[in-house]
Amino acid sequence: MSHETTSKRHTKTVTKLLLVTVGMFGFGFALVPLYDVICDITGLNGVVNLQAADHDGATVDEDRTVTVEFIATVNGNRPWTFKPEVRRMEVTPGELHTVTFRTTNGQSEDTVSQIVPSVAPGLAGRHFRKTECFCFTEQPFEAGENRDMSVTFFIDSRIDERTNTVTLSYTLFDLGAGDDPDFDPEDAELHANTR
């Protein structure tokens, strides 16, 4: 075999393998949107819709009740107080309920928080409908401010009949953006709405 062809064959094979390498590097990043899409389509991962749900036309299922539990966590031991006013409640699927969360910014400066919801079991996430929620947007707090924030929700009556308890967990993230020169509240709101 002539060496000219050997070196050409090498170039060809190396090019193909390098393309695979580049492609797989890209695939790693493509997994990020894919992950969101898969969670969205399948309702896995307890992802909660961050757009306000429409309660009109929701059917009420009088025959059963579902226990809803509330958990509030502050991420990273930041000096916040964040507590639901009730720990759990019995609800009838289809009926609207409102729960308030006591929130205090224990810092001596203005701070922005983002509260991220998650629902367990994961597959109940898509049936947990919120018509109004403090988690839809970032929440600015003044120094030491104490505020009651509320979420209004209903459980879709199409929820799996084997599910009798749903846990709604909120995690409060301190964005500390009060003194961030780049921080633009409008951007943040836009960002929150498109999520």
Add this chain to the structure above:
Amino acid sequence: MSSATDTAHHGHDHHHAPPYGITRWLFTTNHKDLGVLYMSFGLLMFFIGGAMAMIIRAELFQPGLNLVDPYFFNQMTTMHALVMIFGAVMPALTGLANWLVPVQIGAPDMALPRVNNWAFWLLPAGFVLLLATLFMPGGAPASGWTMYPPLVLMLGDSFPFLIFAVHILGISSIMGSINIAVTILNMRAPGMTLMKMPLFVWTWLITAFLMIAVMPVLAGAVTMLLTDQYFGTSFFNAAGGGDPVMFQHIFWFFGHPEVYILILPAFGIVSAILPTFARKPLFGYSSMVYATASIAFLSFIVWAHHMFTVGLPLAGQLFFMYATMLVAVPTGVKIFNWMATMWRGSMTFETPMLFSIAFVLLFTVGGLSGVMLALAPVDLQYHDTYFVVAHFHYVLVTGTIFAIMAAVYYWLPKWTGHMYDEKLGKIHFWVSVISVNVLFFPQHFLGLAGMPRRIPDYALQFAEFNMISSIGGFVFGFAQLLFVWIIIKCVRGGEKVTDQVWEGAQGLEWTLPSPAPYHTFETPPVVK
């Protein structure tokens, strides 16, 4: 071999004896030199990673916080894994491929000799970055080798060093793999069809493809960590709409094929050694090839069995559980083929054969505990316990490391022209095989009883088994010094060996003189 292109590829040392001095090793493009460099580097890292394991076992010798600071203990568990995986096992296997693939397929050298040199010399660079963190304020990475966020983002100064070290090691592995794949695909001797290739070559071809496919994914994942930390992205930050669990998905999409990258070449080694000392051809050659390919394919669809406790939905748990258990089928095919190869063979038990038989037995132990871990309902209990530690050390130490040692004993006479000291080799084997079981077998019991991994202290009821395990660890660790002595002794001299070395050895490398000359198969052999 005299065309202009070829001379350019081989550089100044073509057709000459190897030059002397340090520049020989710095500038070499010879596959045998680079094989030696890779394997020596692997051996050095084996001892550095082993020293870290000694510190871990010393701390766990008795309950209580005895020797080291807990944070330092975490650095040791993290660095032990990184050093052993990326520093010891992968370079040792790449070194074996460098030395053996060209002589097994009848090629004069690797396809890309200069890339080969570059890929090797990136390794010391990467490990300088990684090991330098041990001497930095704040210490080395302590997040576990899996680098899960958000914990890994709290490392401080060692974080960027870790990320860039992983990048460099990844680039090195990718270049090495491309080189090996191109060599195997394009440089086989006339008549050496794919299905005539020795199984070590086959397993390395598949390993190379696995690496090319998943190393870039790891590079992507650590790049995301880097931008999350320094450039304000939120891939894994829930506050910004990301998800830390997604890192685990991406990481294990790399990580599971990675564990097969570590074991497949070992399958190839054992498939070469068992037929030699059983004096029978390998049983079921083509089924071995297909089993290897099936394992490689399955490795891409089982990653979430590392994540059964993150809250996967039922359907996901079932899928990953069944897919994982499916891996046992092609692996079982291999184990039965090895047994059938030995069945009614005229077996002799030289050191490489002893290590290979121990591989078959003890790798099976690790495989069976793997099947137990694959069961999602029981994994909820075993997850992150010493049972997992016992499992992966059985497949990696008594699996891959034993196979590498078997390979060194098997091919060392071909490399040096001298027979190693068989008596010392047997002592090394028996001390190793007993102590490694004393080291890892009790860890099964510790794990089933609930001892968590990666924690420097434990409850009192675990004391006896931990002490036994530590004693086994110290013996195993120090026994490896004997291995180094045997290699040094063999390099310096010893009984001269024939070209075939072993009575039952088959294959192109055994047609070469012993020691193999610096340049081999400049005229390709014809394989019938």
